[in-house]
Structure formats: C-alpha cells, structure tokens
Amino acid sequence: xxxxxxxxxxxxxxxxQAPLPARERYVSPRIQRIEQKAxxxxxxxxxxxxxxxxxxxxxxxxxxxxxxxxxxxxxxxEESEKRLCDYQHITFWVHPGDDVELYQRVIEEAxxxxxxxxxxxxx
Numbered sequence: 519x520x521x522x523x524x525x526x527x528x529x530x531x532x533x534x535q536a537p538l539p540a541r542e543r544y545v546s547p548r549i550q551r552i553e554q555k556a557x558x559x560x561x562x563x564x565x566x567x568x569x570x571x572x573x574x575x576x577x578x579x580x581x582x583x584x585x586x587x588x589x590x591x592x593x594x595x596e597e598s599e600k601r602l603c604d605y606q607h608i609t610f611w612v613h614p615g616d617d618v619e620l621y622q623r624v625i626e627e628a629x630x631x632x633x634x635x636x637x638x639x640x641x
Contacts, residue, residue, distance in 0.1 A: 521561040521607040525552045526621040527568060529585075537578035540565050548641055552611045555641075561609070564601070566621050571597045586620045598628035607635045614640050 528546035532538060541553060549565060553575055556563035565573045568586035571594055573579065586594065602608060608629045610622055622638065629636035 519606045520604055521559070521609065522564055522602065522605045523552055523556040523559075523561045523609050523611060524564045524566060524572070524625050525549055525611040526566045526586075526616075526618050531581060531583075533581050535581065537580050539576045539578055540567070540573040541575035543579055543581070548611070548613050551641055555611075562605070566594075566598070566624060568621075572601045586624070588620070591620065591624065594624045595627045595631075598624050599631045602628050602634065603632050605632070605634050608637075610636070610638050611641050612638055 525548060528544040528549060530545040531543050532545060541549065544565065553563045563575055565575065566586075567573055567579065568590070569582045569584040570579050602625075608625060610625045612618055612622065626636055
C-alpha cells in the first residue's frame with residue numbers, strides 16, 4: 519500500500535530571497551520530525567503550503583507569507599487530489615492546538631475523492 523505523510527507549512531520561514539527547498543524554507547521542528555518518520559516507515563512526505571499547495575520536500579519555493587483561506591479551498595482540493603492520486607493511504611500530521619482546520623479539510627477531501635484511507639495523527 520503506497521502511503522504518504524502530509525503536514526502543513528509553518529508561519530516561520532527563512533526569508534532568503536532565492537528559492538529554497540520546502541524542507542529548508544519552513545522553520546519547523548514538526549516538519550523535520552514528520553519527514554524523518556516518513557523516511558523511517560518508507561512513506562513519501564509532502565507539505566501543504568497555503569500558497570503553493572502540496573509540495574515535495576525538495577521542491578524549491580520563494581519566500582512568501584500567506585495562510586490558506588476559504589477562497590483557496592476549491593483550488594487546493596483539486597490540486598491535492600491530482601497530486602495524491604497514487605496513494606492508497608494518507609496520514610495528515612498535526613501538532614495539537616494548531617489551527618489547521620482548512621489544511622486538514624483539503625487533504626481529507628482529496629483522500630475521499632481518491633478513495634484513499636485517511637487518518638489524522640498528532641505529533
């Protein structure tokens with residue numbers, strides 16, 4: 519069963535002007551820990567950006583400051599559905615207390631449309 523671990527971006531980012539891989543752009547121990555968990559379990563890893571959508575950790579992105587909004591949902595769900603279509607199991611990782619309802623809705627709906635198993639785990 520092909521599995522992917524997904525988490526959301528972080529408000530804290532390196533502000534280098536040159537594009538950086540997503541794993542380096544975001545300043546977040548959560549993202550680093552989940553990527554390590556994915557590697558250890560053989561799962562793929564993706565980060566849901568409020569601006570750029572679902573990113574592979576090595577995808578280069580410029581600095582930005584944008585949180586996911588209600589207006590972004592339809593587009594983000596469609597894009598995520600396409601990028602997650604090869605996965606049968608999707609795990610969305612959340613830090614307790616983070617306000618990420620919109621991010622979770624995107625991934626949960628993309629999983630539903632792809633008929634993939636979906637779970638939320640807390641780190």
